Amino acid sequence: MRVSDQALFDLANQRIMRARSDATRAGDQVSSGKRIEHPWDAAGDAGMAVRHQQESGRQDGIFGASSRAADELRVVDSAMDQVTTSLTRAKELAVQLANDTYNANDRAGGAAEVRQLVSAVVSQLNLRFGERYVFGGMQDAAPPFDAAGAYLGDANVRRVEIAPGVLQDASARADVALKGAGGGLDVLQSLQNFVTALATNDATNIRVAVQELDDGIIQVSRERSRVGAMMNVFDVASNMAKQNRDAASDARGRLEDIDIFEASTRFAATQRALEASMSAASQQFRLSLLDKL
Amino acid sequence: MSGLLAMLQQGASSLQAHSAYSSTVAHNLSNSNTVGYSRQRAEIAAVSPADRFGSAYIGNGAVLQAVSQARDRFLEAQMPGAIGREMASGTEAQTLQSINAIDLDNSVAPSLSVFYGQLRALAQNPGSSNYREAAVGAATQLALSFNRSSQSLEGARAGIDQKLEGRLPEVNEALAQIANLNSQIRQARGTGGQPNDLLDARTRLGDRVAEWTGATPVPNADGDLNLTLSDGTSLVAAERAAVLSVLPDATNGGHLRLYIQKPDGSVSKPLSTPPGGELGGLLAARDGALKTAQTQLDQLAFELSGAINAAAVAGYGLDGGTGRPLFVTTATAAGAASSLVVNAAIAADTSLFPAGSTTAPGDPGAVQAMIDTESQNLSNGTTASGSLARITAQFGSTTARAASMNEGDKAMLGHLDGMRQAASGVSVDEELVNMQKAQRAYEAVTRVIKTADEMLNTLMSIKP
Numbered sequence: 001m002r003v004s005d006q007a008l009f010d011l012a013n014q015r016i017m018r019a020r021s022d023a024t025r026a027g028d029q030v031s032s033g034k035r036i037e038h039p040w041d042a043a044g045d046a047g048m049a050v051r052h053q054q055e056s057g058r059q060d061g062i063f064g065a066s067s068r069a070a071d072e073l074r075v076v077d078s079a080m081d082q083v084t085t086s087l088t089r090a091k092e093l094a095v096q097l098a099n100d101t102y103n104a105n106d107r108a109g110g111a112a113e114v115r116q117l118v119s120a121v122v123s124q125l126n127l128r129f130g131e132r133y134v135f136g137g138m139q140d141a142a143p144p145f146d147a148a149g150a151y152l153g154d155a156n157v158r159r160v161e162i163a164p165g166v167l168q169d170a171s172a173r174a175d176v177a178l179k180g181a182g183g184g185l186d187v188l189q190s191l192q193n194f195v196t197a198l199a200t201n202d203a204t205n206i207r208v209a210v211q212e213l214d215d216g217i218i219q220v221s222r223e224r225s226r227v228g229a230m231m232n233v234f235d236v237a238s239n240m241a242k243q244n245r246d247a248a249s250d251a252r253g254r255l256e257d258i259d260i261f262e263a264s265t266r267f268a269a270t271q272r273a274l275e276a277s278m279s280a281a282s283q284q285f286r287l288s289l290l291d292k293l
Numbered sequence: 294m295s296g297l298l299a300m301l302q303q304g305a306s307s308l309q310a311h312s313a314y315s316s317t318v319a320h321n322l323s324n325s326n327t328v329g330y331s332r333q334r335a336e337i338a339a340v341s342p343a344d345r346f347g348s349a350y351i352g353n354g355a356v357l358q359a360v361s362q363a364r365d366r367f368l369e370a371q372m373p374g375a376i377g378r379e380m381a382s383g384t385e386a387q388t389l390q391s392i393n394a395i396d397l398d399n400s401v402a403p404s405l406s407v408f409y410g411q412l413r414a415l416a417q418n419p420g421s422s423n424y425r426e427a428a429v430g431a432a433t434q435l436a437l438s439f440n441r442s443s444q445s446l447e448g449a450r451a452g453i454d455q456k457l458e459g460r461l462p463e464v465n466e467a468l469a470q471i472a473n474l475n476s477q478i479r480q481a482r483g484t485g486g487q488p489n490d491l492l493d494a495r496t497r498l499g500d501r502v503a504e505w506t507g508a509t510p511v512p513n514a515d516g517d518l519n520l521t522l523s524d525g526t527s528l529v530a531a532e533r534a535a536v537l538s539v540l541p542d543a544t545n546g547g548h549l550r551l552y553i554q555k556p557d558g559s560v561s562k563p564l565s566t567p568p569g570g571e572l573g574g575l576l577a578a579r580d581g582a583l584k585t586a587q588t589q590l591d592q593l594a595f596e597l598s599g600a601i602n603a604a605a606v607a608g609y610g611l612d613g614g615t616g617r618p619l620f621v622t623t624a625t626a627a628g629a630a631s632s633l634v635v636n637a638a639i640a641a642d643t644s645l646f647p648a649g650s651t652t653a654p655g656d657p658g659a660v661q662a663m664i665d666t667e668s669q670n671l672s673n674g675t676t677a678s679g680s681l682a683r684i685t686a687q688f689g690s691t692t693a694r695a696a697s698m699n700e701g702d703k704a705m706l707g708h709l710d711g712m713r714q715a716a717s718g719v720s721v722d723e724e725l726v727n728m729q730k731a732q733r734a735y736e737a738v739t740r741v742i743k744t745a746d747e748m749l750n751t752l753m754s755i756k757p
Contacts, residue, residue: 004332004718005325007711014707039395039689040696047686050402054678057406058667061413068417131421132655140655141420154653159661160417165668167661170417256397289722293729
């Protein structure tokens with residue numbers, strides 16, 4: 001084939017430009033670690049990468065929510081443990097002071113201790129986690145119990161997403177556990193009754209308090225068990241969400257990220273190709289009849 | 294004696310011929326890098342008729358018969374189409390590849406993910422001022438992402454309009470020049486010559502017009518270069534040229550539409566089908582992938598904000614107020630992405646964020662309903678994140694298709710250009726050999742003249 005000088009130079013130019021473009025792209029991929037930087041690098045994979053990105057974000061949100069719910073429930077459980085401890089101490093006092101060997105003065109002293117226990121229980125039940133009162137249902141902006149132990153919250157249970165579209169109860173029912181909503185025992189009222197019985201040296205009602213406090217401890221423990229079960233659910237949910245998030249991130253990474261060995265090899269190959277095209281061009285340019293005549 | 298004088302005359306004529314041969318070689322060498330130049334050949338022929346002496350014929354030397362161009366008509370006919378196709382696909386690919394609004398880390402997707410993440414955090418603590426601030430911040434970020442992506446796409450489309458408008462004077466000038474060259478070439482041919490450089494200039498301009506519009510030549514008996522677009526619309530007819538112009542198109546968001554005043558001087562009308570070449574590539578990018586992505590983003594912004602607002606207006610703020618949308622945008626999908634903003638009242642006072650389905654401060658009912666929109670299908674049968682994935686994949690696919698087509702078109706053009714260069718290009722080596730050949734012949738003819746002169750001197754020195 002007849003080769004014109006312009007064709008010679010144009011061809012060399014095109015080959016060098018193409019080789020340089022390939023080498024630059026391979027270099028970009030090696031330095032960025034990304035196989036897909038733009039949608040057109042691999043359109044289908046780019047679309048899937050967006051889906052994985054969204055799924056990773058969604059699972060991360062669920063992981064965060066589940067973890068926070070589990071943390072909050074741990075604080076709730078700890079508070080209920082303190083309440084149980086106070087009730088247990090009150091029951092010990094009731095058993096002790098029900099004995100006829102104790103007189104009015106002894107029982108008045110017991111009443112003072114039980115009043116402090118009531119205050120401690122109310123204080124525990126007005127616990128805040130972050131900016132909210134955890135025992136008030138959805139009325140969480142103000143303390144759910146007043147000093148007398150009256151419940152000011154509501155009967156709602158907060159629910160948190162543990163999987164896309166799946167909600168799980170995430171709060172304790174203080175109205176059920178302590179106030180006997182739904183047919184249970186009003187534990188705080190029982191404590192107040194116990195204080196009155198002690199103050200009035202009423203041995204009969206002190207004996208009644210023994211049984212009521214025992215029932216109250218069981219009632220609080222039952223709610224604590226529910227909280228424990230919820231904590232387990234959220235622990236499992238957060239683990240699953242974390243795994244799902246990591247799986248989605250890995251899937252995205254597999255689509256987007258380069259295989260460093262393959263990319264490095266390709267980078268070296270494109271550099272060689274660039275060198276070869278430059279050498280070939282310079283050799284072709286060197287030979288000319290102009291130098292021979 | 295007359296024979297010797299004839300020899301001198303022959304010498305003079307042959308010297309002229311070989312001088313012209315050398316000049317043509319020099320012209321070729323001078324234009325070895327001129328784009329669109331076709332090498333020329335001085336065709337030297339024996340002078341006829343030869344003189345008759347008895348039964349023999351004695352030749353009268355050499356004369357320059359013509360200076361012709363080396364052109365392959367078959368290749369020349371294919372070049373404009375190949376140029377137009379390569380330019381169209383290349384321009385479309387290059388234009389689309391300059392857009393980064395759809396890139397994975399630069400699009401709406403990360404903001405959408407953060408928005409839902411913040412809603413989940415708020416759902417756990419709807420009364421928290423911190424989480425309310427964060428949720429409103431994420432909503433603002435999402436709206437800004439839609440704004441930025443849409444404006445980036447619209448900016449690219451407006452940029453294409455400017456490029457179109459800026460290119461037309463050059464196109465019209467080239468069309469007028471081709472019509473003018475048709476006229477000049479007709480005149481030159483009328484005098485019997487072949488105006489090679491005018492032909493080259495016209496071919497060059499034809500190639501430029503093909504680059505810009507994808508117009509292809511239609512031969513006629515008069516040797517004019519008539520150009521038509523793919524739908525047969527004439528751009529150049531003999532000595533008359535069309536005039537292209539642009540006007541805003543209200544049906545296409547005010548973007549420019551191409552109009553043509555045909556060579557017959559008729560009233561300017563919209564082009565019925567888009568041209569090829571650079572203009573076609575620009576229009577394909579503007580009204581193809583860019584418009585589709587923009588429309589899809591608008592639709593997504595409109596439907597997503599509508600779904601979230603449906604949950605929001607049913608919710609209650611901490612002040613007990615209800616009926617407040619979280620986002621404000623257009624009444625229809627058109628332009629929704631670029632105008633999407635967070636409700637100014639909520640942005641100014643996050644306690645108004647409608648988080649609850651009741652007035653209870655810890656009620657996350659409305660936020661939960663907003664979170665549920667993440668899994669809801671939109672009118673296109675997929676979720677918001679699915680829509681984003683679709684937008685990304687479609688845009689990527691269209692861009693990759695254009696780039697891939699351009700690779701093929703470039704290869705085809707390169708092949709044709711190589712063939713054209715092989716037929717018409719200048720080889721310096723070849724021209725140097727031709728130069729040597731001309732020089733040798735010139736020297737030989739000079740020697741003939743000298744010999745004839747010596748013979749005449751010899752003859753003149755004979756004394757009677």
